[in-house]
Amino acid sequence: MSLFISLTLNGEAREVSIDDPRVTLLDLLRERLALPGTKKGCDRGQCGACTVLVNGRRANACLMLAAGLDGAEITTIEGLARGEDLHPVQAAFIEHDGFQCGYCTPGQIMSAVGLIAEGDAGSDPERIREGMSGNICRCGAYHGITLAVQEASRRMAAKDEGGAA
């Protein structure tokens, strides 16, 4: 009993077959669609390692059943860079050493992209820390993460203004 859903996955329209109603978005990506960049850290919404953007908002992929996502637009870490060009958040994570082992990093970066899009953290470190607190980093790279999000947020705001001018 297979069910088909339509997704826009990293900008590409896809018909995806769901072989089992229990499949989460996370296991769909990792085990069935060869997109293992999104990580599993707890499988129950407690760590943020699986953060992706669903219709532009951050979501824990481990908490979403794939079958319920017909028509959704999903962005994963693999879909963030434009070819060779890193997303500003990705570049800032490298520059500010916003990771150590890198396992929480795809989730941190997607969460940061979502946070910046939500628009209410700005570059205020206290609000960034709060807004990024759904993503656990066991290595403790928080200092670099906060700096990276701050910088990316500033750069993206500057670019937006530049674009508008």
Add this chain to the structure above:
Amino acid sequence: MSDTLSPEIRFGSNSGQPATRRDGLAKVTGVATFAADNTPEGLLHAVYAPAKIARGRVSHLDVAAAEAHPGVTHVITPQNRPELQGDPSGKPTMFSFRTEVLQDDTVRYAGQPIALVLGETLEAATEGARLLAPQYEVDPVRVALDDNTARGFDPGGFGLPGGASHGDVEAGHAVAARSIDVSYETAAQYHNAMETHAIVAQWDGDRLMLDMPSQALKVSCAGFAYFFGIPPENVTLRSPYIGGGFGSKAIPTGPQVLAILAARMTQRPVKLMFTRQQMFGPAGHRGATRQRLRLGVDENAALTVIDHEGLAETSTFDDFVEPAANASHDLYAAGALRASHRLVRLDVGTPGPMRAPGEASGSAALECAMDEMAEAAGMDPLEFRLHNYAETQPGTGRPYSSKALRECYAEGAARFGWEGRPLEPRQMRDADGLMTGWGMGTALFPCPMFAAEARATLRPDGTALFETSAVDMGQGAWTVLAQIAADSLGLTLDQVEFRAGHSALPDGGVAGGSAHTATAGGALHAAGGDVLRQLGELATADPQSPLYGAGNSSLVARHGWLLLEEDESRRERFADILARAGKTEMIGTGHGGRAPEAAGRHAMNSHGAVFAEVKVDPDLRQVRVTRLVGAFAAGRIINPRLTESQLMGGMIWGTSFALHEAARHDRRSGRIVNADFAGYHVPVNADVSGLEVITVHEDDPYVNALGIKGVGEIGIVGTVGAIGNAIWHATGKRVRHFPIRIADLLAP
């Protein structure tokens, strides 16, 4: 490229540079492949069922129900488990623990694997494992550290630490003008790397391919080979990226052995990934401790004695005793010292090394006790530590290979603004009325070295390939070791290809003991040196070389040239030396390790001083660490950017130890009641602010050829005590256990 040597590039120019991570691009784009990201064709998923009791036996498993579930292919239990060639009680390697691999139906701790279910999908295998609905015969459990059953043991290396003593301890107690006798407890903690333990196992005849995070590739290969009766070289282990290890990923676990067994049985690739809950079971933990500290000082506040007794838990079937009391060995100049350990056997999984094993728990107690002693002596805690500063190693009188601890104290205190701290507690409030306290702690971590090998291959175009099976679990080995490798040949970082994380490479040793950079780095440095030696021999013996007749010892390498140190106009390109000798490459090999004679002459440690500010809500008693300044002296710093990250990560672990982490057992069932990230707290971003790291310059000519000491673990040490002491300073409450929670401060 011009032939002119660019003046800013000197030998060793990569070391000391804050290069960004070479694996950074792969990690921020999601293409870095962690073990469980591999999904080979024909894969089966394995899920193990964990015991829900802590002691007894499994009396029934509903195997039929599991097997009947669509997609489930196999159910492996003690009744039908295929034979293993190695005895699970055996210890084939230094990192082997006695393992549960379904050898019988007994349960020795909650979370122990009691069956393995294979399925075509993860969903099927997961449901199959649930359907087993185990029934048990339950025996009474022991999960509390109980002094009554404590006993001594014969020390025996890894897991059974020796103590230490010097001077006359009883006399030290007797002559003390003031003494304290305090007991501190630390909770059981679980490593919980973000990447849970995982494995993808594939057999090809009697050859085994493993994708698995490992802190010790070659040792792991031998550890697994043992169970399957194959030579270690038949095992290939790929571990290019490790999602955090912290000591838990050097030791093969039972479920991983079972996954390999399942792959052999089914002749299909098998993937097994621990759930987060399963990380509180067979993958080791930092055992709980109770530590008694008796300190004494004379009239002049000089320590007459440090008497540190550690009580630690281990499992009923294997030994790993947290060497907490050993944290007192090398730190303060006490007239007499005794450090000793006893163990208690509990119905828990076997503990193991967890980031700063011994030092973290031991320092937590020692640094708080030092604070209590300073208080009793009426002295500022920093002044008290300086007053008892060990100029040479206590007991042996050996000199330290280097010890810039005084500078750490001074620079840390200055940056923090320690001066003017009121001696008495409960003296400071901030503008919002929050109770504010300042505390400090000393950090020490030894500088062990293990053994590692490396190979350097100079290529005809003057670039080089360096290889060693080193591992990057976040410390930055991909970057830092490449920097050391490049320096060894005087090349720039982009002229070096570096391969690591694969067991077919020369043995990179163990990523542990904060020794990996020094050890594997030492091997790479020696391998590069071996290439230079051979190049020098060729050039100086060749009349056509500008270096002909020059002594080999005065040659240096820079930017792809070999040149004479005292006359730099005499030089030749690596590529030309190779070409004229008719060689297409030149291979050098190197070993990293410490010569036994060097080990005896000096005491070798990294040092540091950590200063903490906490703010406590006067009504709610919520504690926030608002500032944390750590100053560390750890020999040569290869990469300041990555070093800062390591030290900060360690200090956050210290915060976690002090305020957050504790596995809590249900006393009746023996199960851990908070076995996930909702219940087992680790710091999140909002818990961390005001973090500052200072690295104090230190040249150490003795510790190893590169002068590297290691920074992976020392950040925790000192931090725990500093926070505990700051809480006392804010509230006047001396809480003698970790973590310190709101309830501890609310109680009258």
